[in-house]
Amino acid sequence: MKCIYCNSESNLTVSDIIPYALTGAKLKKRFVCKEHNGFTNDNYENQMIRQLDVFRNRLGLTERDGDPVRYKAELSIGEYTFPSVSISDHASIMDNSKRVFRTTDENGKTILVGNRSELLKIKGATDDKIKDISASDFSAVSHTNIQNLFISAATLHAIAKIAYEWHCFINDIESFDSQKYSDIVSYILNPEAQDHPVELVIDAMTWALMDQFSQTGSNMLFEYCDIDGNTYVIFGFWGVIIYKVRICKNDNVQFIDANIYNSYFYHVDGTDSGAIFAIHGNPKILSENCDQALSRLCGEIKDRLSKLGERDITKEYIAKHIKTIEDLLPKYKSGTCSIAQLLDFEHEDRVVPVYIIEQLSCNSQNYDTSETFTQNMQRNLDCKDKFIFTKDKLKEVLQRYVDMDKSGTFADMIENAIAFFRSI
Numbered sequence: 319m320k321c322i323y324c325n326s327e328s329n330l331t332v333s334d335i336i337p338y339a340l341t342g343a344k345l346k347k348r349f350v351c352k353e354h355n356g357f358t359n360d361n362y363e364n365q366m367i368r369q370l371d372v373f374r375n376r377l378g379l380t381e382r383d384g385d386p387v388r389y390k391a392e393l394s395i396g397e398y399t400f401p402s403v404s405i406s407d408h409a410s411i412m413d414n415s416k417r418v419f420r421t422t423d424e425n426g427k428t429i430l431v432g433n434r435s436e437l438l439k440i441k442g443a444t445d446d447k448i449k450d451i452s453a454s455d456f457s458a459v460s461h462t463n464i465q466n467l468f469i470s471a472a473t474l475h476a477i478a479k480i481a482y483e484w485h486c487f488i489n490d491i492e493s494f495d496s497q498k499y500s501d502i503v504s505y506i507l508n509p510e511a512q513d514h515p516v517e518l519v520i521d522a523m524t525w526a527l528m529d530q531f532s533q534t535g536s537n538m539l540f541e542y543c544d545i546d547g548n549t550y551v552i553f554g555f556w557g558v559i560i561y562k563v564r565i566c567k568n569d570n571v572q573f574i575d576a577n578i579y580n581s582y583f584y585h586v587d588g589t590d591s592g593a594i595f596a597i598h599g600n601p602k603i604l605s606e607n608c609d610q611a612l613s614r615l616c617g618e619i620k621d622r623l624s625k626l627g628e629r630d631i632t633k634e635y636i637a638k639h640i641k642t643i644e645d646l647l648p649k650y651k652s653g654t655c656s657i658a659q660l661l662d663f664e665h666e667d668r669v670v671p672v673y674i675i676e677q678l679s680c681n682s683q684n685y686d687t688s689e690t691f692t693q694n695m696q697r698n699l700d701c702k703d704k705f706i707f708t709k710d711k712l713k714e715v716l717q718r719y720v721d722m723d724k725s726g727t728f729a730d731m732i733e734n735a736i737a738f739f740r741s742i
């Protein structure tokens with residue numbers, strides 16, 4: 319085994335072929351020397367990852383230590399704006415007793431947001447000057463630039479690195495073949511290089527293939543030999559964009575009527591899957607240079623980015639989050655966990671499942687066991703494919719739960735609802 323960039327046999331380290339930060343699936347191999355592993359991380363891979371933090375957070379990807387991903391956002395609370403606040407989730411703002419945010423209003427008056435007891439320590443602060451806010455009062459906006467995100471020099475270098483390492487991984491290549499790979503390797507090892515081997519795929523079949531087998535945030539990879547005599551790796555990133563990376567020349571390929579390919583899908587939850595497909599005749603996956611293709615695909619990519627992390631409301635999804643609530647219930651009943659903490663500061667992954675099982679158990683006489691869970695849910699909650707709370711509806715439901723908490727009936731409701739949910 320030698321380094322696939324320099325043939326060094328010493329100091330070999332494990333490379334994350336797709337960086338851990340961009341997938342739940344662990345795809346590693348010890349075939350890159352320490353120097354080159356550090357080089358790709360430091361020169362562009364880390365930069366690409368940081369740019370994607372807000373989306374990594376939405377996909378539920380975590381930092382190496384398992385902590386939720388933090389990102390910089392502009393926080394709006396009513397008429398006030400707090401620029402560049404580092405957040406990860408509602409709890410990072412609502413459940414952090416020491417944290418105080420500061421901004422000024424249009425008259426230059428200082429506005430502070432924080433835990434009441436912390437604010438009261440400030441000179442001149444009195445109880446009547448402090449207003450309560452709830453998580454639904456604020457919104458976090460993170461500004462992104464599609465160009466920077468997907469076709470900056472850093473990103474294209476990182477994409478080329480992923481494609482080359484994956485090609486070596488899948489073909490059991492365990493050293494650097496300078497005859498074959500000098501072009502791509504010299505690009506990967508020169509962060510200043512402009513002349514890159516990456517294009518964007520505009521081929522409808524490839525987009526359809528990605529959509530059919532992807533879950534939210536999945537990465538798709540396959541390679542093929544083109545009639546132009548090159549081997550390409552196709553990398554569908556998070557179901558949002560598809561890159562085509564030229565790996566090497568390949569002149570000896572015989573094309574047949576139906577050329578069969580294996581595609582690999584690596585999912586956020588750590589699982590992977592595969593799909594086999596064929597290209598009839600002379601294989602060519604249509605692509606264009608990055609600038610041109612991105613201007614063409616910009617609307618599509620933005621739309622896909624905005625939907626990233628959306629979860630289908632399945633029985634499994636509800637069961638997973640209800641289990642967390644069930645685990646917290648003893649603490650809630652003994653008073654060591656507040657209703658806000660139980661509902662993770664209005665996180666939709668908690669509120670939506672609670673609301674759904676509450677409605678189903680209240681209308682248990684309408685539950686039809688000859689139908690699927692989803693059919694029952696759609697009928698009882700009068701929703702179509704997706705269940706979406708409007709902001710007003712969310713406020714109304716949360717207010718009802720807070721009132722139930724005050725009157726001491728919330729625990730009974732949730733226990734009955736869980737019992738009913740388990741019985742169906």
Ligand SMILES: [Zn+2]
Nearest residue numbers: 321324351354
């Ligand atoms: Zn090396």
